[in-house]
Amino acid sequence: xxxSGNYKKIKDEIENRRMAAVAxxxxxxxQVRAESAEIREIDEELTRTGLVIFRTALxxxxxxxxxKRNQELCEKRRALLVSLGYGADYTEPQYTCKRCSDTGxxxxxxxxxxREALIRENFRTSGMGDLLERxxxxxxxxxxxxxxxxxxxxxxxxxxxxAKAFAESFREKRGNLFLVGTTGxxxxxxxxxxxxxxxxxxxxxxxxxxxxxxAAFEHDRFRSGYQPSESRAEKYMECTLLILDDLGTEFxxxxxxxxxxxxxxxxxxxxxSTVISTNVSPAQLRDKYEDRxxxxxxxxxxxxxxFDKCSDFRLMR
Numbered sequence: 001x002x003x004s005g006n007y008k009k010i011k012d013e014i015e016n017r018r019m020a021a022v023a024x025x026x027x028x029x030x031q032v033r034a035e036s037a038e039i040r041e042i043d044e045e046l047t048r049t050g051l052v053i054f055r056t057a058l059x060x061x062x063x064x065x066x067x068k069r070n071q072e073l074c075e076k077r078r079a080l081l082v083s084l085g086y087g088a089d090y091t092e093p094q095y096t097c098k099r100c101s102d103t104g105x106x107x108x109x110x111x112x113x114x115r116e117a118l119i120r121e122n123f124r125t126s127g128m129g130d131l132l133e134r135x136x137x138x139x140x141x142x143x144x145x146x147x148x149x150x151x152x153x154x155x156x157x158x159x160x161x162x163a164k165a166f167a168e169s170f171r172e173k174r175g176n177l178f179l180v181g182t183t184g185x186x187x188x189x190x191x192x193x194x195x196x197x198x199x200x201x202x203x204x205x206x207x208x209x210x211x212x213x214x215a216a217f218e219h220d221r222f223r224s225g226y227q228p229s230e231s232r233a234e235k236y237m238e239c240t241l242l243i244l245d246d247l248g249t250e251f252x253x254x255x256x257x258x259x260x261x262x263x264x265x266x267x268x269x270x271x272x273s274t275v276i277s278t279n280v281s282p283a284q285l286r287d288k289y290e291d292r293x294x295x296x297x298x299x300x301x302x303x304x305x306x307f308d309k310c311s312d313f314r315l316m317r
Contacts, residue, residue, distance in 0.1 A: 005235075006121045006204065011104055014114060018102035021093040029091045035084060042077045046070065115202055122199050127207040128192055128243075132199070135192040137164050145186075145310065152309050156186070159305040163190050166303075167197035170241070170273065178297055179277040181307025187277045190305075191243050194275060198241050206235055207243040210260075211250040217259040233259075237266055241273050248280030252288055261293050268301060276302070 033040045049070045056063055078088040095102040100111035123132060142160060145153040159179075166177055177194075179187040195205045216232035236242055250256060267274050276297065278285065286294050298304070 006118060006125060010114065010117045010121055014097075014102055014104045014117070017096050018093075021095050021102060025091055025093040028086075032081065032084065032086065032091060036080060039077060039080055042073050042080075046073055046077075049073065119199060119202055122202075122204045126195060126199060126205045128195055128205075131188070131192045132196050135189045136196050137167075137193040140186070140189055140193060148310055155306060156310065159307070160190065162303060162305060163194055164197075166275075167194045170198050170201065170203065174271055174273055176268075176273055176302045177275045177305060178302035179275070179305045179307065180282065181279070181310055183279050185307035185310035187307055188245070191245070191275055191277055195241070195243055203240040205241045205243065206239040207245065208236070209246045209250075210244055210248070211246065213244060213263070214250045214256045214259060217263075218255070221255070236263060237270075239272070241275065242267065243275045243277070245277045247276050247278040248285060248288055257290060257293065261290070261296075264293065264296055264301075268296075274302075 029043075033043060049066060053063060053066050053070070056066055081090050082088055093101070097111060097113040100106045100113060102113075104111055104114035126132065137160075140160060142153070142157055145156045163177065166173075166175060179191065181187060191207070195207060199205050213233070213236055216236065220231050220233045264274065280288070282298060285297065296302070
């Protein structure tokens with residue numbers, strides 16, 4: 001569900017918060033022990049009480065009296081802290097998330113703090129920038145397509161419904177979309193709306209242009225063996241949803257065509273969804289790519305959403 005790099009980064013941040021809270025609590029403990037002999041004595045007895053509980057449990061004895069004494073000591077300690085001008089919990093770790101104590105999990109289930117942090121990180125690394133803040137299904141203006149005629153309006157309305165259904169049923173119903181049409185017809189708005197809805201559900205999404213994706217594969221192929229670096233293309237193979245924009249505008253040769261086929265094929269084999277957008281006509285795509293790629297895009301693997309004959313609405317603003 002989550003890009004491994006994003007998960008590691010957020011998990012490390014949460015663990016660092018936990019370690020910082022524990023370290024601060026220990027400093028506070030050292031401080032109050034230095035100030036109060038009574039607290040030092042209580043801590044020493046609490047340590048001994050812990051050993052008594054352990055031994056009593058092993059022997060099958062009655063733990064109630066020991067636990068009662070332990071509770072009395074803890075209450076007395078809290079009262080002493082207050083008398084010294086501190087909060088009763090001054091020497092306890094102050095975790096950012098009280099639910100999971102900054103572990104990221106509650107009873108083996110991912111805590112909401114970790115899930116929400118991962119969603120925010122997935123937004124940040126999606127590649128869609130502030131488009132995610134501005135474009136959604138809610139503000140997609142279907143009425144403007146009426147200017148292009150009833151047929152265009154009806155077709156785009158169906159496209160909108162298909163895109164929304166794709167986002168709302170994402171992963172329950174796996175599939176791919178192929179948006180074809182002229183520049184400025186609203187394809188980017190619709191793909192952004194898909195990305196936003198899928199990200200909100202906690203899945204990872206990566207958006208990039210075909211040109212940048214092919215450049216990443218070229219970098220991985222030609223990088224020096226003497227200076228190993230992290231793969232730039234691997235994320236496109238692994239993300240739960242890949243949005244590949246501007247297909248057909250990239251420089252094409254035997255290598256890039258092979259990379260494109262391998263990318264589409266591997267994602268399909270892994271059951272990962274892909275949304276592709278292009279301004280290039282189907283006829284131009286057939287001329288540009290091999291039949292095995294063209295047949296995949298135009299065949300059963302992808303649901304085609306056509307924006308043919310739509311006006312460039314960017315020119316109407």
